[in-house]
Amino acid sequence: MTGRRFDAMVIGGGLVGSAIAWGLRREGLSVALLDEGDAAYRASRGNFGLVWVQSKGLGAPWYQRWTRQSAESWAELANDLAKQTGQSLGLAQTGGMHLCLSDQEMKDRQARMEQMKREAGNYGFDYRMLDAREAREMLPGLGPAVVGASFTPYDGHVSPLALLRSLHHSFTALGGVYLPNVKITGIATAPRNFLLNTNLGTIQAERAVLAAGLGNAALAQHFGLKAPVRPQRGQVLVTERARAALPMPTTTIRQTGEGSIMLGDSAEEVGFDTRQSQPVMAEIAHRAALSFPWIGKLNVVRAWSALRVMSPDGLPIYDQSETLPGAFTANCHSGVTLAAAHGKLLAPMIARGALDPFLAPFSAGRF
Amino acid sequence: MFRTRPDHRPETVQVFVEGRSLMVPEGSSAAAAILIAGLPAMRETPVTGSPRLAWCMMGICFDCLAEIDGVANRQACMVPVAAGMRIARQHGAREVRR
Amino acid sequence: MNLVPVSSPQAPRKFDLAIVGAGPAGMAAALTAREFGLSVLVVDENPAPGGQVFRAGELAGADPALARDMAPGLELIARFRALDISYRPGTTLWMLEPDTGALSLARQGETMDVTAERILLATGAQERPVPMPGWTLPGVMSAGAAQIALKTAGIVPSGKVVLAGQGPLMWLLANQLIRAGVMPVLVETRTQPILRTALEQGGIFSGFEQLAKGIGLILRARQAGMRVISGARHLRAEGSARVQALRFEGGVEPCDTLLLHEGVIPSTHISMAIGLEHGWDARQLCWRPKLDVFGASSHARIAVAGDGAVIGGWQAAVAAGQLAGLDAAMRLGRLSLDDRDFRAEASADALLQARALRPFLDALYAPSQEILAPPEESTIICRCEEVTAGSLRWAAAIGATGPNQAKAYLRCGMGPCQGRLCGPTVAAIIAETRAMSVEEVGHFRPRAPYKPITVQELAGAHQRAGGVS
Numbered sequence: 014m015t016g017r018r019f020d021a022m023v024i025g026g027g028l029v030g031s032a033i034a035w036g037l038r039r040e041g042l043s044v045a046l047l048d049e050g051d052a053a054y055r056a057s058r059g060n061f062g063l064v065w066v067q068s069k070g071l072g073a074p075w076y077q078r079w080t081r082q083s084a085e086s087w088a089e090l091a092n093d094l095a096k097q098t099g100q101s102l103g104l105a106q107t108g109g110m111h112l113c114l115s116d117q118e119m120k121d122r123q124a125r126m127e128q129m130k131r132e133a134g135n136y137g138f139d140y141r142m143l144d145a146r147e148a149r150e151m152l153p154g155l156g157p158a159v160v161g162a163s164f165t166p167y168d169g170h171v172s173p174l175a176l177l178r179s180l181h182h183s184f185t186a187l188g189g190v191y192l193p194n195v196k197i198t199g200i201a202t203a204p205r206n207f208l209l210n211t212n213l214g215t216i217q218a219e220r221a222v223l224a225a226g227l228g229n230a231a232l233a234q235h236f237g238l239k240a241p242v243r244p245q246r247g248q249v250l251v252t253e254r255a256r257a258a259l260p261m262p263t264t265t266i267r268q269t270g271e272g273s274i275m276l277g278d279s280a281e282e283v284g285f286d287t288r289q290s291q292p293v294m295a296e297i298a299h300r301a302a303l304s305f306p307w308i309g310k311l312n313v314v315r316a317w318s319a320l321r322v323m324s325p326d327g328l329p330i331y332d333q334s335e336t337l338p339g340a341f342t343a344n345c346h347s348g349v350t351l352a353a354a355h356g357k358l359l360a361p362m363i364a365r366g367a368l369d370p371f372l373a374p375f376s377a378g379r380f
Numbered sequence: 381m382f383r384t385r386p387d388h389r390p391e392t393v394q395v396f397v398e399g400r401s402l403m404v405p406e407g408s409s410a411a412a413a414i415l416i417a418g419l420p421a422m423r424e425t426p427v428t429g430s431p432r433l434a435w436c437m438m439g440i441c442f443d444c445l446a447e448i449d450g451v452a453n454r455q456a457c458m459v460p461v462a463a464g465m466r467i468a469r470q471h472g473a474r475e476v477r478r
Numbered sequence: 479m480n481l482v483p484v485s486s487p488q489a490p491r492k493f494d495l496a497i498v499g500a501g502p503a504g505m506a507a508a509l510t511a512r513e514f515g516l517s518v519l520v521v522d523e524n525p526a527p528g529g530q531v532f533r534a535g536e537l538a539g540a541d542p543a544l545a546r547d548m549a550p551g552l553e554l555i556a557r558f559r560a561l562d563i564s565y566r567p568g569t570t571l572w573m574l575e576p577d578t579g580a581l582s583l584a585r586q587g588e589t590m591d592v593t594a595e596r597i598l599l600a601t602g603a604q605e606r607p608v609p610m611p612g613w614t615l616p617g618v619m620s621a622g623a624a625q626i627a628l629k630t631a632g633i634v635p636s637g638k639v640v641l642a643g644q645g646p647l648m649w650l651l652a653n654q655l656i657r658a659g660v661m662p663v664l665v666e667t668r669t670q671p672i673l674r675t676a677l678e679q680g681g682i683f684s685g686f687e688q689l690a691k692g693i694g695l696i697l698r699a700r701q702a703g704m705r706v707i708s709g710a711r712h713l714r715a716e717g718s719a720r721v722q723a724l725r726f727e728g729g730v731e732p733c734d735t736l737l738l739h740e741g742v743i744p745s746t747h748i749s750m751a752i753g754l755e756h757g758w759d760a761r762q763l764c765w766r767p768k769l770d771v772f773g774a775s776s777h778a779r780i781a782v783a784g785d786g787a788v789i790g791g792w793q794a795a796v797a798a799g800q801l802a803g804l805d806a807a808m809r810l811g812r813l814s815l816d817d818r819d820f821r822a823e824a825s826a827d828a829l830l831q832a833r834a835l836r837p838f839l840d841a842l843y844a845p846s847q848e849i850l851a852p853p854e855e856s857t858i859i860c861r862c863e864e865v866t867a868g869s870l871r872w873a874a875a876i877g878a879t880g881p882n883q884a885k886a887y888l889r890c891g892m893g894p895c896q897g898r899l900c901g902p903t904v905a906a907i908i909a910e911t912r913a914m915s916v917e918e919v920g921h922f923r924p925r926a927p928y929k930p931i932t933v934q935e936l937a938g939a940h941q942r943a944g945g946v947s
Contacts, residue, residue, distance in 0.1 A: 381734065384631070385541075388632050389538075407537040412627050420616060433617065436622065436899075437626040438622065441898070442893065458523060
């Protein structure tokens with residue numbers, strides 16, 4: 014494959030890149046999706062799978078809004094993908110809870126939810142603080158350590174791996190060109206003209222979308238962009254399959270469509286280190302068993318650690334290069350929640366060649 | 381289905397397989413006891429419900445998952461029998477007692 | 479013998495050498511390490527020492543079906559039993575942190591953390607998967623499984639027994655079953671000619687003793703009247719609720735129990751999980767850790783010995799265990815480098831001798847491509863999550879270039895066995911579909927816990943560490 018030209022190339026085949034590439038293809042562009050090999054860091058493979066609103070965007074209403082928009086578009090995304098691939102993503106937007114284990118936590122949570130509501134303004138933000146009894150009625154089996162919870166109806170969950178597979182599958186079925194195992198050996202840039210030398214030959218496109226996760230940090234400078242992202246390690250435990258027991262997810266515990274219960278998750282500043290740490294795993298298990306004592310009896314059959322892609326303020330980065338128009342960055346640590354926004358809202362903007370003004374606060378110029 | 385050879389390995393340990401009393405040789409695993417009992421399957425898979433018996437008997441394959449002394453999803457081949465042990469089939473995904 | 483319960487407060491928590499596995503390599507390493515005064519911990523999943531080859535040797539040693547094969551192990555087991563070490567049978571290592579030397583153990587619902595200056599993985603081999611249509615039917619087992627059942631419980635399959643596949647273990651098991659009063663039929667899948675392979679690979683003179691033993695097994699089984707069908711291809715297990723027959727090109731054998739075997743490969747689950755460097759062994763068609771002659775790995779604290787390092791059989795494992803024991807003594811300052819090398823010569827010679835016949839055996843019993851990457855689409859590859867060969871080919875075609883991406887797409891390797899069983903086949907199918915080498919395709923990245931432990935057990939580690947409860 015030498016010298017192929019596309020309307021757009023997306024660098025990075027994780028959830029962010031795949032959703033954008035899928036959306037660009039649906040806009041009618043010819044698209045190449047460039048991916049790494051099997052051993053990539055691939056935060057998408059470590060995702061917890063929440064479509065989550067209630068903890069996103071405190072003090073940054075534009076992020077709350079973006080997250081809400083994505084959650085509202087999610088059912089449509091899941092439908093589109095299922096129609097194309099025949100695979101269900103197991104999306105369940107049941108609402109979700111954040112459990113509080115002390116009165117102080119409850120007070121802090123309430124203050125946080127109230128601020129979210131204030132910042133939501135006319136957009137509205139429905140939340141309820143549940144006392145222990147109410148929470149227990151909605152989530153049977155909550156332990157005595159749980160004193161209450163916050164609930165919002167916007168939250169839900171989905172299989173992140175089914176999402177990744179469906180995006181790749183659908184993108185390919187729509188005529189997109191998925192190229193795994195790509196190694197970039199050279200980059201040549203001009204406004205609206207980008208050329209990569211790779212192990213698979215040269216790839217040229219009018220638009221270049223940098224969605225390489227942590228890889229963006231080094232890649233961005235070649236495109237007149239910046240992406241000051243760092244790795245943040247998260248560890249997750251997964252139990253054996255159990256019969257349906259959890260009607261809705263919490264911030265750190267959810268039951269998958271297959272029946273496994275996922276227990277999350279840590280936030281560790283350890284650099285590019287994907288090793289597991291026993292004390293952290295034990296802490297996750299401890300908290301899970303406090304929240305739901307019956308989970309204590311289940312076997313942990315899998316666990317992993319993966320690297321979140323974090324910006325300095327934890328919010329996404331979206332930019333178009335000023336010096337090299339046509340080059341875009343997309344970075345976030347919520348590849349699942351924001352998949353609908355990326356595929357259905359962001360991709361059309363990139364196709365048109367301009368990000369909507371309401372995304373301006375996400376520019377890396379803020380750092 | 382497996383049979384014992386009591387001349388060489390006497391049946392000295394009483395266990396209960398699906399509630400039925402059974403004498404098995406010392407050193408047997410719970411999986412071996414199920415083979416001796418002649419159950420048609422140890423478990424049904426949680427994915428399609430297909431029946432399984434042990435494949436490897438050495439802790440690799442997890443096809444011998446069974447409920448042992450009330451604890452679900454144990455690797456029966458890795459659990460040596462003990463007097464009075466209760467061994468039962470694992471039916472699909474684990475039941476949760478909240 | 480130190481038999482303090484795992485959770486006992488006086489149980490020691492720090493060791494010079496921790497050995498994972500009480501098979502020939504682990505036992506030999508413990509014996510050698512004790513000669514130099516190292517404090518030794520041996521953890522083993524099985525209830526008694528011996529590994530798989532001498533499994534339950536103390537119980538099965540007098541069984542006439544097994545006595546002659548168990549005899550060489552009994553002395554080793556007795557010497558091991560007499561050692562002043564911490565020996566923890568029935569204990570699972572569920573996590574290992576090489577940098578700190580921390581081992582997380584579980585035994586009967588209790589967990590415990592210990593540390594060791596040096597750690598030897600002697601986790602042995604596992605049978606290569608033998609995927610074919612119908613291999614998940616009840617009544618289809620690996621040949622090794624039947625042998626373990628015979629060793630641990632003295633039991634044999636009732637009714638018609640068919641052995642299918644190839645390898646030295648098939649003939650050994652056939653003899654043991656015959657001695658135990660079961661006459662199996664052997665359907666052999668071997669494609670390589672014996673004589674030409676022997677001439678090409680050599681080793682038949684230095685490996686003469688083993689060769690003679692192997693030929694003896696073949697002759698005795700045939701003399702006893704065992705029917706052997708050679709060169710069988712396109713095998714499939716048939717039956718509705720249970721296996722009823724083995725079908726192959728040109729024939730069908732009714733059976734009540736079908737025992738499959740296509741050789742053994744190192745158990746690399748833990749060595750891969752802790753990130754040791756591995757290399758693809760093109761001769762034995764398996765991954766194995768990269769090691770020096772003493773078994774030292776790419777991590778300064780970790781060594782690997784026995785069939786978990788490279789398939790060589792129990793005599794090679796004993797020699798490799800001794801070498802690892804000497805190296806541990808040297809690294810911990812109990813033995814000079816020169817003394818280690820001097821002492822190592824006998825074991826190194828024994829290792830060479832024990833491995834002499836391997837090239838011949840590996841070539842003779844090389845599994846065919848239809849076993850490595852089953853062609854029939856409906857064949858189940860991942861037994862836990864019931865992922866088929868067909869869906870794996872699809873995943874490879876849409877872009878899974880390796881097992882970890884295939885796992886993300888299809889859930890293969892996500893069940894409780896964590897890909898131990900399907901790993902080799904998943905990689906082989908991706909390699910075939912994408913026209914890559916298995917080496918390029920890579921392998922699953924296993925993670926702790928290496929064996930399932932309950933959330934409560936895991937939480938126990940938090941409380942031990944002084945966490946808030």
